[in-house]
Each structure stands twice: as C-alpha cells, then as structure tokens.
Amino acid sequence: MTIQRVKPGDFTKTPVEKTDDPDFGTDVIPKERYTSRDFMQKEWDRLWTKAWLWGCASQDIEEPGDYIVTSIGKEEILLTRQPDGTARGFYNVCQHRGNRIMMGQGNATTFRCNYHHWEYRLNGEFENIPDADSFPQGKPPCGGLTEVRVQEWNGFVFFSLDPDGESFDDFIHPLKEHLGPYHFERMVKVTDWTVEWDCNWKTSVDAFNESYHVQGIHPELLYFIEDKHLQIDTYEKHNRYLIPFATISHRVNETTEIPHLIKHAMKEAGMDPADFDGRVSEIRGALQKFKRENGPAMGIDYSELNDEQLTDDYHYMIFPNITMNTHAEDLMMFRQRPHETDPDRMYFDVQMFKLLRKDEERPRKPRNERFKHGERSMGLVLDQDAANLPGVQRGMHSAAFDGLWLGDQELRIRHFHKVLMDYVGQD
Amino acid sequence: MDLGLKGKKAAVTGGSRGIGKSIATLLAQEGCDVSICARGQDAIAATRAEIEGHGVQSFGTALQGRDGESVRTWMRDTCETFGGLDVLVCSLSAGGGTNDERYWYRSFEIDLMSATRAVEEAYPHLKASGSGSILIVSSMAAAETFVSPMAYNAMKAALVTWSKQLAEHYAPKGIRVNCLQPGPTMFPGSNWEMIKVARSRIYSGVLRQQPTRRMGEAEEIARAAVFLASPAARWVTGATLRVDGGYTKGVQF
Numbered sequence: 001m002t003i004q005r006v007k008p009g010d011f012t013k014t015p016v017e018k019t020d021d022p023d024f025g026t027d028v029i030p031k032e033r034y035t036s037r038d039f040m041q042k043e044w045d046r047l048w049t050k051a052w053l054w055g056c057a058s059q060d061i062e063e064p065g066d067y068i069v070t071s072i073g074k075e076e077i078l079l080t081r082q083p084d085g086t087a088r089g090f091y092n093v094c095q096h097r098g099n100r101i102m103m104g105q106g107n108a109t110t111f112r113c114n115y116h117h118w119e120y121r122l123n124g125e126f127e128n129i130p131d132a133d134s135f136p137q138g139k140p141p142c143g144g145l146t147e148v149r150v151q152e153w154n155g156f157v158f159f160s161l162d163p164d165g166e167s168f169d170d171f172i173h174p175l176k177e178h179l180g181p182y183h184f185e186r187m188v189k190v191t192d193w194t195v196e197w198d199c200n201w202k203t204s205v206d207a208f209n210e211s212y213h214v215q216g217i218h219p220e221l222l223y224f225i226e227d228k229h230l231q232i233d234t235y236e237k238h239n240r241y242l243i244p245f246a247t248i249s250h251r252v253n254e255t256t257e258i259p260h261l262i263k264h265a266m267k268e269a270g271m272d273p274a275d276f277d278g279r280v281s282e283i284r285g286a287l288q289k290f291k292r293e294n295g296p297a298m299g300i301d302y303s304e305l306n307d308e309q310l311t312d313d314y315h316y317m318i319f320p321n322i323t324m325n326t327h328a329e330d331l332m333m334f335r336q337r338p339h340e341t342d343p344d345r346m347y348f349d350v351q352m353f354k355l356l357r358k359d360e361e362r363p364r365k366p367r368n369e370r371f372k373h374g375e376r377s378m379g380l381v382l383d384q385d386a387a388n389l390p391g392v393q394r395g396m397h398s399a400a401f402d403g404l405w406l407g408d409q410e411l412r413i414r415h416f417h418k419v420l421m422d423y424v425g426q427d
Numbered sequence: 428m429d430l431g432l433k434g435k436k437a438a439v440t441g442g443s444r445g446i447g448k449s450i451a452t453l454l455a456q457e458g459c460d461v462s463i464c465a466r467g468q469d470a471i472a473a474t475r476a477e478i479e480g481h482g483v484q485s486f487g488t489a490l491q492g493r494d495g496e497s498v499r500t501w502m503r504d505t506c507e508t509f510g511g512l513d514v515l516v517c518s519l520s521a522g523g524g525t526n527d528e529r530y531w532y533r534s535f536e537i538d539l540m541s542a543t544r545a546v547e548e549a550y551p552h553l554k555a556s557g558s559g560s561i562l563i564v565s566s567m568a569a570a571e572t573f574v575s576p577m578a579y580n581a582m583k584a585a586l587v588t589w590s591k592q593l594a595e596h597y598a599p600k601g602i603r604v605n606c607l608q609p610g611p612t613m614f615p616g617s618n619w620e621m622i623k624v625a626r627s628r629i630y631s632g633v634l635r636q637q638p639t640r641r642m643g644e645a646e647e648i649a650r651a652a653v654f655l656a657s658p659a660a661r662w663v664t665g666a667t668l669r670v671d672g673g674y675t676k677g678v679q680f
Contacts, residue, residue, distance in 0.1 A: 253616035257522040274529030
C-alpha cells in the first residue's frame with residue numbers, strides 16, 4: 001500500500017521538500033550524556049543558559065499584568081505582559097534576600113515579595129521598599145529585577161538567559177515559515193500538565209524523536225499511522241518527521257472494518273464512517289478532501305495548510321527540548337526540562353491546544369496540574385511512553401550498556417545529539 | 428463421502444476475503460464454478476485466480492454491498508455467465524463495531540438486504556437446478572450477547588429468522604435453505620487480527636471465553652458451510668448450525 005504524499009506543485013505553505021540526510025556516522029552515543037552529573041553541569045553552563053527556551057503560551061499572559069512563573073534547572077523565570085502589549089521576562093528572585101517573588105500564574109499590578117514586601121513594577125523596576133531609609137547603602141544598584149531576553153512568536157513566548165546570545169530569528173530558523181501556517185495563536189490551551197519522570201530529559205526527547213518504537217510499545221497505532229515510511233528532515237538546529245495519520249501501517253493487513261482510531265478521526269471531522277464505502281487505505285485521502293470542503297462550515301480555516309497537514313502529524317522538534325505534534329486542529333506539545341540537580345530525573349510538560357469550532361464555547365483555562373509518573377493517566381499512548389522510560393534510564397547505568405546503537409529510523413536522535421554537542425562541546 | 432458438488436454452479440457474496448473466500452475456494456476445489464462479489468477489485472482478481480487454479484470457471488464483480496442494484500446485477504450476470512445456479516452462499520457483511528444510527532442502515536443494507544436481493548434474483552435458477560441450496564452466513568453473535576449491543580448482532584439475528592422461513596417456503600420448490608453461525612474467526616486481514624493489536628483487552632476477553640483458547644480458522648468454518656450447501660446434505664433444511672469451537676455457552680434444544 002502506498003501512501004499518497006503532497007507532490008511538487010501541490011499547494012503548500014509549509015515547506016515539504018525532503019532535506020538531504022546528513023551523514024552522522026554510526027557511532028554509539030555515549031550513555032554518560034544521560035547519567036553524568038559532570039555532563040549535566042556542562043549542559044547548564046553551555047546549553048540551558050545559552051539557547052532560546054520555550055517559556056509559556058502567549059495566552060498564559062494575555063492581559064497587561066498577567067504573569068506566569070516557569071523554571072529551567074535551578075532558575076525560575078517570571079514572564080509577564082506589559083501595558084504596551086509586549087512580553088518581558090525577569091529572574092523570579094527578589095534582590096533583597098533572594099526569595100522567589102511570584103508563584104504559579106495570575107494577574108498583578110505590581111510584583112511584591114512576600115517576605116519583606118519589596119515591590120517591583122511590571123517593568124521590573126523597584127516600586128517600593130518598606131523602610132527604604134533603613135538601608136544606609138541605598139537600593140541595590142541594579143534598579144530592580146534582572147531581565148532576560150524574551151521573544152514572542154506564533155502564540156508562544158521564548159526566553160534566553162544569555163544576554164549576548166544569538167537572535168531569536170537566527171535560532172528558530174527555518175521554523176517560522178514551517179509552523180506559521182498552523183496559527184497556534186488561534187488555538188486555546190486545553191491541557192497543562194507537569195509530570196515528574198524518573199529519567200534524563202534527553203531520554204524523553206529521544207522517545208519522541210523516532211517512530212521506530214511504535215511497533216514496540218504502541219501496537220495500537222499500527223492501525224492509525226504509517227510508522228516507518230515517513231519523511232525525516234533535519235535543519236540547522238531543529239528537525240521533524242512527517243508522519244501519515246488516519247491510515248494503517250504497512251506492517252498490518254488492511255481490514256474491512258474501519259479501525260477505531262480512524263473512525264474517531266472521521267467523526268471528529270463530521271464524516272460518518274458508516275457512509276464511507278471505500279477501503280480503509282482510501283480514508284486518509286477522503287478525509288483530507290472532506291475537511292477541505294467542510295472546514296469553513298465548521299468554522300475552521302484550513303486555507304494555509306496543505307492536504308496532508310489536514311490528517312497527518314508534522315512532528316517537529318524545536319531544539320533543545322520542545323516536541324510538537326502538529327495537527328490542523330490541535331497541537332500536542334511536550335517540553336522536557338532537566339531536574340535541578342539529578343540527571344536521572346526530569347520534568348515532562350504536556351500542553352495541548354486546539355482550535356475552537358464555530359459556536360464552540362471556550363473551555364475554562366486549564367490550571368497547571370503537577371503529578372508524578374504513574375499517579376494518573378495521560379491517555380494510553382503517553383502512558384505507554386512514560387511507563388517505558390524509567391527502565392531505559394536505569395539501563396543506562398548498567399555495566400553491560402555503553403550507549404545508544406541507532407538505526408536510520410532514529411536519524412533525528414543523531415541530529416539532536418549533533419546540535420547538543422555543538423553547544424556542549426565535549427563529553 | 429462425495430459431496431456431489433462436481434459440475435455445480437455456485438455464487439458467494441463477499442467471497443474475496445476470509446470466511447467467504449474460504450467457502451468460495453473450497454467449492455471450487457470440490458468442482459464448482461464459482462462467482463464472487465466484493466468491494467476490492469484486487470482481492471477479487473486474486474481469488475478468481477485461486478478458483479480457476481482448481482480447473483473450474485470463475486466470475487466476479489467489484490461492488491458496494493449497499494448498492495442493491497449492483498448486487499442484483501451481479502447475481503443475474505453470474506447466472507447468465509454460468510448458465511444457471513445451484514448454490515448461493517450469502518456471506519457479505521459490513522462487520523461490527525458501533526451502535527451509531529447510520530451503522531444500523533449500513534448493516535441492514537449490507538448484511539441483510541444484500542442477501543435478500545441475491546436470493547430473489549437467484550430463485551428461478553435455484554428452482555430450475557433441482558438440487559438448489561442457499562446458505563445464509565449469520566453469526567454466533569446473533570445467539571448470545573456478544574461484545575456490545577450493535578447493529579451487526581441484531582442483523583445477524585434477523586438473518587436466522589428469515590432463513591428458517593425461507594427454508595419452509597422453498598422446500599416444495601426443491602431448494603434447501605440453511606444458516607451458519609460462525610464463532611470468532613481469525614485470518615490474515617480479519618477484524619479480529621486488528622482487534623488483537625488495536626484493542627487487545629477486547630480480544631483477550633473474547634479469547635478467555637473460548638474453551639480451546641484460540642479462534643476458528645476460515646477453513647474450519649468453510650468446511651461446515653460447504654457441506655450444508657452441498658447435495659450431500661439433501662435432508663438438511665431450515666437448520667441453523669453453530670460452528671464456534673464451543674464458544675457459546677447456551678444449550679440449544
């Protein structure tokens with residue numbers, strides 16, 4: 001069974017050309033990158049404090065005074081909307097005794113530290129210091145909170161801890177052109193989880209950078225996606241694969257009954273599986289056509305997306321730690337953050353966004369829910385990934401394991417490690 | 428025992444895959460010319476080649492089961508091409524899976540109406556045959572609660588009642604009518620093969636109830652089907668035969 005792909009000449013705004021596969025060799029990826037505290041420190045010094053990092057969704061700080069606290073490693077960053085509509089970011093630390101200033105998210109007119117009520121304006125400047133005249137040395141000369149660079153793009157706020165680092169435009173290239181057509185800024189956030197996982201942050205990044213594991217731990221998906229014959233593209237820092245959905249894997253036989261996940265995708269689009277007379281392998285194309293024709297009536301604008309974007313997952317990795325499952329109507333985004341001190345632990349953030357249909361009521365803004373692996377379900381597929389990772393991390397410490405033995409289907413992992421080492425420099 | 432099928436003319440709806448295909452090729456092996464209809468042209472071509480491999484004639488049309496006129500046309504074309512008909516097996520099915528309203532119409536058209544339409548068109552030829560027989564493929568899912576309430580189970584039950592009345596009505600015309608109720612059956616490309624992978628809990632739940640801890644194979648169903656359809660079963664009519672490896676628990680009195 002061949003999968004129909006967008007051909008040269010077909011409409012697309014997101015580039016679909018296959019990039020030449022780089023030759024990164026076949027060497028083992030040393031396991032120490034996943035287990036060593038020394039390497040973890042190098043990552044902090046050379047990667048986390050240098051690269052642009054995803055901070056929050058623009059809608060998390062929609063109105064002036066809205067703020068949200070995010071963290072990376074030992075640092076907390078306060079992201080906030082200014083009266084002029086721009087987003088700014090500051091280290092979330094009081095210049096007095098080092099206390100954290102804000103927690104979670106909300107709206108404020110000033111940022112006031114709970115400890116001695118030192119107060120800062122939305123732009124970070126000192127607003128009020130109680131008993132200021134009791135400080136013979138005067139106010140700290142910094143003038144207020146320490147600012148970090150912030151850039152807003154496509155509905156997201158990125159920040160960089162490096163005051164002199166590369167521009168965001170250089171960093172994100174070429175993804176503006178790739179992801180712009182999805183208009184994430186039109187989507188609303190519906191899920192916001194932070195899960196503590198017992199593995200290195202890269203163990204998780206790797207898990208989403210190949211689909212070779214689908215036949216291993218997600219057998220159900222063989223009746224929903226083509227897991228092997230997919231296009232892998234690598235760019236300067238970022239990479240992607242284009243993975244056909246609403247079809248069946250070449251690994252399984254075509255059935256007469258429509259597999260339940262495909263049925264679900266049809267129903268979501270308003271297409272009744274009971275009225276479909278074609279073969280299962282013909283559904284993907286038919287569903288693309290149906291969405292193209294019926295999108296406007298449902299209040300969904302598909303005009304900037306090509307046909308296969310209407311069914312497939314254009315799966316992007318924004319270096320170093322963002323996984324984006326992009327679909328025409330929704331975005332399932334994962335952010336992988338290192339633990340503050342332990343290379344065997346990490347924070348896995350799940351944020352899901354969706355387009356609202358015509359007349360669909362905007363759901364309540366989700367609160368960030370924080371839990372540990374296994375405490376609650378995230379849905380079958382993510383649970384399968386999550387259940388697997390602690391075992392991978394444990395094995396990394398085994399005397400019998402040297403490192404990752406990667407195949408062609410895992411090219412994105414090699415590419416990720418290439419870019420990682422461009423930053424970190426040495427093992 | 429000779430089944431007496433050599434030189435007979437047979438038609439099997441849905442004969443390009445699974446149980447239907449197994450019945451079609453077994454009939455060919457017994458010496459029947461065999462005609463089939465199904466959705467996929469490729470599968471029809473492959474099955475016809477297999478049928479002809481047994482030194483008999485084949486015929487086949489790709490059609491949508493809920494397109495009544497196509498089913499009728501295929502039946503008429505079959506009888507015309509073969510110059511008559513002795514055996515009709517109605518095996519076409521929409522499958523199970525949901526209780527949504529549109530699926531009731533789909534099951535009604537494909538499972539029930541394709542059978543009644545084929546029978547209606549075949550009737551004069553089966554009557555002329557002198558040893559005409561009809562086999563309706565129902566399902567054990569008609570006899571006991573199975574998986575969940577859905578159109579499939581109810582339509583398969585309707586086929587049982589209809590075939591019994593048909594048997595009495597056609598007996599004086601020399602046409603036998605029987606009904607077959609297969610249990611869960613596994614073959615490459617079967618829905619059970621998909622359910623085993625995609626909905627493994629449903630699969631293991633069903634398998635646990637099977638005393639032999641395995642599902643049936645298409646040929647195990649086809650052997651019973653071909654016997655019932657053959658002149659060897661000439662005193663069997665109005666029967667409903669369950670072929671399920673002991674799956675069902677109810678006692679049939």
